[in-house]
Amino acid sequence: MSTSLRWRVLLGATLVTFVALLVASEIGNVMLRDGLISQLDERLALAAHGLTPAFEDDGSSVHFEWEGAGVGPQVIFRAWDASGSILAESSGGLSIPTRVAPTILLSQSTTETIKLSDGSNARAILINFLPKLDTHSEPLSENALASTRPAPPVTLEVAAKLADVESVLALAKKRMAIVIGSALLLTIAVLWPITNIILRPVNAIADRIRSLDVSELRSRVDTTKCPTELRAIPVRLNELLGRLEESFDRERAITANVAHELRTPLAGLRATIELAETKSRSIEYYQRTLRDCGQMGRELESLVERVLLLARIDAGKVAIQDDSIELESFLKSTWESVVQAANRDSTSVVWQVPIGTVFRSDPALLLLVFRNLFSNALSHGIADHPIAIESEKDHSGIRVRITNGCDRVDESELPRIKERFYQHDLSRSQTGNHSGLGLSLCDDILKLLNGRLELNLPQADRFQAAVFLPIACVGRLDIELDRT
Amino acid sequence: MKVLVVEDYSPIRKAVEATLRESGYAVDCAIDGAEGYSAACNGGYDCIVLDWMLPKMTGIEVLARLRQVADQTPILMLTAKDATEDRIKGLDFGADDYLVKPFAIGELLARIRALIRRHYSAKNPIITIGNLSLDTIAKRLTRNEQWIELSAMEYSLLEYLALRVGQVVSRSDIWNHLYGLSDDSHSNVVDVYIGYLRKKLESDGSARILHTRRGLGYVLEGSS
Numbered sequence: 197m198s199t200s201l202r203w204r205v206l207l208g209a210t211l212v213t214f215v216a217l218l219v220a221s222e223i224g225n226v227m228l229r230d231g232l233i234s235q236l237d238e239r240l241a242l243a244a245h246g247l248t249p250a251f252e253d254d255g256s257s258v259h260f261e262w263e264g265a266g267v268g269p270q271v272i273f274r275a276w277d278a279s280g281s282i283l284a285e286s287s288g289g290l291s292i293p294t295r296v297a298p299t300i301l302l303s304q305s306t307t308e309t310i311k312l313s314d315g316s317n318a319r320a321i322l323i324n325f326l327p328k329l330d331t332h333s334e335p336l337s338e339n340a341l342a343s344t345r346p347a348p349p350v351t352l353e354v355a356a357k358l359a360d361v362e363s364v365l366a367l368a369k370k371r372m373a374i375v376i377g378s379a380l381l382l383t384i385a386v387l388w389p390i391t392n393i394i395l396r397p398v399n400a401i402a403d404r405i406r407s408l409d410v411s412e413l414r415s416r417v418d419t420t421k422c423p424t425e426l427r428a429i430p431v432r433l434n435e436l437l438g439r440l441e442e443s444f445d446r447e448r449a450i451t452a453n454v455a456h457e458l459r460t461p462l463a464g465l466r467a468t469i470e471l472a473e474t475k476s477r478s479i480e481y482y483q484r485t486l487r488d489c490g491q492m493g494r495e496l497e498s499l500v501e502r503v504l505l506l507a508r509i510d511a512g513k514v515a516i517q518d519d520s521i522e523l524e525s526f527l528k529s530t531w532e533s534v535v536q537a538a539n540r541d542s543t544s545v546v547w548q549v550p551i552g553t554v555f556r557s558d559p560a561l562l563l564l565v566f567r568n569l570f571s572n573a574l575s576h577g578i579a580d581h582p583i584a585i586e587s588e589k590d591h592s593g594i595r596v597r598i599t600n601g602c603d604r605v606d607e608s609e610l611p612r613i614k615e616r617f618y619q620h621d622l623s624r625s626q627t628g629n630h631s632g633l634g635l636s637l638c639d640d641i642l643k644l645l646n647g648r649l650e651l652n653l654p655q656a657d658r659f660q661a662a663v664f665l666p667i668a669c670v671g672r673l674d675i676e677l678d679r680t
Numbered sequence: 681m682k683v684l685v686v687e688d689y690s691p692i693r694k695a696v697e698a699t700l701r702e703s704g705y706a707v708d709c710a711i712d713g714a715e716g717y718s719a720a721c722n723g724g725y726d727c728i729v730l731d732w733m734l735p736k737m738t739g740i741e742v743l744a745r746l747r748q749v750a751d752q753t754p755i756l757m758l759t760a761k762d763a764t765e766d767r768i769k770g771l772d773f774g775a776d777d778y779l780v781k782p783f784a785i786g787e788l789l790a791r792i793r794a795l796i797r798r799h800y801s802a803k804n805p806i807i808t809i810g811n812l813s814l815d816t817i818a819k820r821l822t823r824n825e826q827w828i829e830l831s832a833m834e835y836s837l838l839e840y841l842a843l844r845v846g847q848v849v850s851r852s853d854i855w856n857h858l859y860g861l862s863d864d865s866h867s868n869v870v871d872v873y874i875g876y877l878r879k880k881l882e883s884d885g886s887a888r889i890l891h892t893r894r895g896l897g898y899v900l901e902g903s904s
Binding site for chain 1: 684689690692696698699702733739760761762763781782783784785786794876
C-alpha cells in the first residue's frame with residue numbers, strides 16, 4: 197500500500213464514497229422494491245376482490261361464474277373451499293402450484309411471494325370470503341330452507357408475476373451502478389486538487405525539512421503556517437535543531453579552543469627554531485633555545501594529554517583502577533610534587549586532614565584531580581593568604597576542601613568555571629597548564645568516580661574547591677592505621 | 681623602522697622581537713593589551729604586531745581604540761584564531777593584515793615590510809630615487825646596477841628617509857625610529873650616520889640628494 201498521504205486520502209475518500217453510495221443504493225433498491233410490491237399487492241387485492249362476486253353459493257354448492265369482472269388476463273388465480281376442492285382456476289399455461297397455503301380467518305387476507313409453475317417469482321394474495329348466494333335460482337321451500345347448510349368459506353389465491361418489478365429493479369441497479377462509478381470518478385477528480393490544497397502545508401514543511409543541512413542549523417521551520425494537527429512536528433524538529441546547533445557550536449568552540457591552545461605554543465616553537473636557524477649563533481644561545489623549546493614541548497604535551505583524557509572520558513574508555521589510598525599521605529605527597537614543580541614555598545598551607553583515613557579508589561585519576569586543584573590554588577591564590585586543605589568524612593563519603601585567597605572570581609562566574617576551556621581572563625592569555633581545561637577535567641574525572649566537584653566562594657576573597665567522593669564509590673571507609 | 685610587538689606568550693614575543701631586531705628594526709614589546717595600547721599611543725611606530733588574545737585588554741579592543749583616536753599606524757594581527765569570521769572581524773576593526781599562528785618568521789617579516797611600504801605609499805619593494813635603487817627585500821642599494829655597500833644602520837637610515845622622500849625628518853624622529861629610544865640626548869649619532877651615508881651616495885661625484893634643513897632635520901630629495 198502506498199505510503200503517500202495523497203493516495204491514502206484519495207483511496208480513503210473514494211472507499212468511503214463507494215461504501216456510502218452502495219449502502220444508499222441498497223436502501224433505495226429495497227425501498228423501491230417494497231414500493232413496487234406494495235403497488236402490486238394493492239393491484240392483486242383489487243383483482244382478488246374483483247373475483248369474489250364471481251363465486252356464488254346456490255345452497256348446495258359454490259360455483260364460479262366468470263364474467264371477466266375487472267381482472268386482467270395476466271391474473272392467475274385459484275379458489276378452493278374448506279375441504280380443499282378446487283372451485284375455480286385461471287386458464288393459461290401458468291398456474292399456482294399446489295401447496296399448503298397459510299390458514300387465514302374469514303374476511304382476512306395475506307400476501308406472499310411464491311413460485312409459479314414455470315419457476316418464476318410471483319406475488320400472491322390469499323383471501324378468505326363467503327360467496328354470495330345465488331339469487332337467480334328458485335326460492336327454496338321452508339323445509340329446504342331449514343335444511344340448507346351455512347355458506348361455505350372460499351379461499352382465493354390471486355398471483356401476478358414479479359417480472360415487471362424485477363426488471364424495474366434490475367434497471368434501477370444498472371443505473372445506480374453507473375451513478376456509483378461516475379460518483380467515484382467525480383470524487384477522485386474533485387479530491388485530486390483538494391488534496392493538493394490540503395497537503396500544501398504538509399508539502400511545504402516536508403520541502404523545508406528536506407532543504408535543511410548542517411550549514412543551515414541556525415534556521416528554523418516556520419510553525420505559524422503549519423496546520424494545528426502537524427504543529428508538534430516542526431516544534432519538536434526546531435527543538436531538535438536547537439539542541440543540534442548547540443552541540444555543533446560546542447564542538448566548534450572546543451575545536452577552536454584546542455586549535456588555539458595548540459597553535460600558540462607551536463607558533464612559539466616554530467618562531468624560536470626559525471630564529472635560531474637564521475644565522476650561526478653561540479652555544480649558549482642554542483642551549484637556551486633548546487631549553488625554551490623543551491618547555492614549549494612540555495606545555496604542548498600537557499595540553500594534548502588533557503584533551504586526550506577528556507576525549508577518553510567522553511567516549512567512556514577510561515578504565516578505573518581500584519586501590520587502597522591513605523588520604524593524608526596521598527594529599528601531602530601530591531601537594532609536595534606540585535609545590536616542587538612550581539618552585540614555590542609550601543609553608544603557607546594549613547592542613548586539617550586526619551591521618552588514617554583509608555579508602556579505595558583510582559589513585560592515578562585522583563592524582564590528576566588533586567594536582568590540578570593544588571596547582572590552581574598555588575597559581576591563582578593571593579600570596580599572603582594561606583591555602584587551607586581540610587578533609588572530613590561522614591556516612592556518605594569523604595569531602596576534601598582546598599581554600600585559597602582569590603580576588604579574581606565573582607559569584608556569577610562560578611557556574612561557568614567548570615566549562616571546558618573557560619578562562620577567567622576572556623582573552624585566553626594563559627597557555628599551557630592553565631588553559632581552562634583543569635577544572636573541567638577534574639569535574640569529569642570525579643563524575644567518573646561517582647563523586648563531584650563543588651566550587652564556591654565562602655568569603656569574598658576566598659575561593660574553595662571541594663571534592664566529594666561518595667562512600668559507595670570508595671567501597672569501604674575505615675580507620676586502618678593508628679598513626680598517633 | 682620602529683615596530684611594537686604586543687604579545688603575552690613570551691616565547692613568541694621574544695622570537696619576534698629578536699627577529700625584528702636582527703632585521704634592523706627598532707622594537708618595543710608589551711605583554712598585555714593595556715600596556716600595548718599605552719605604548720602605541722605614545723610611541724609613533726611604523727608598524728604594530730598585535731596579538732588578538734591578550735590579558736587586560738584584547739587585541740581587538742586595542743585596535744578599535746587606536747582607530748577611534750585616528751591612529752593610522754599599520755597593524756598586523758597575530759592570532760591563533762583562523763576562522764573566516766575572525767579574520768573578517770579583525771580586518772573590519774581596522775587591522776591592515778592578519779597572520780595566523782603558527783607562522784613563518786620570513787612571512788611575518790615580509791608582511792611587516794609590505795605594511796610599512798604601503799603606509800608610506802610605496803607599493804613597490806624597490807624604491808627608486810633618481811638613479812638610486814633601494815631594494816627593501818634584499819636590503820641592497822644600487823646605482824646604475826652598481827651595488828653600494830651599506831652597513832645595517834646606514835641601510836635602515838636610508839630606507840627610513842627613502843620612504844619619506846621629500847619630507848623633512850627630525851633628528852629625534854630618526855633616532856627614535858632607528859634605535860627605538862625616545863631619549864634623543866645621543867641623537868648626534870644620527871649626524872654621524874648621515875655623514876657616512878652622504879659620503880657613500882656622493883662617492884662617484886653625484887649631486888647631493890640628502891640635504892640638511894637647519895633646525896628641522898634632514899630630507900631626501902630626488903625624483904622617484
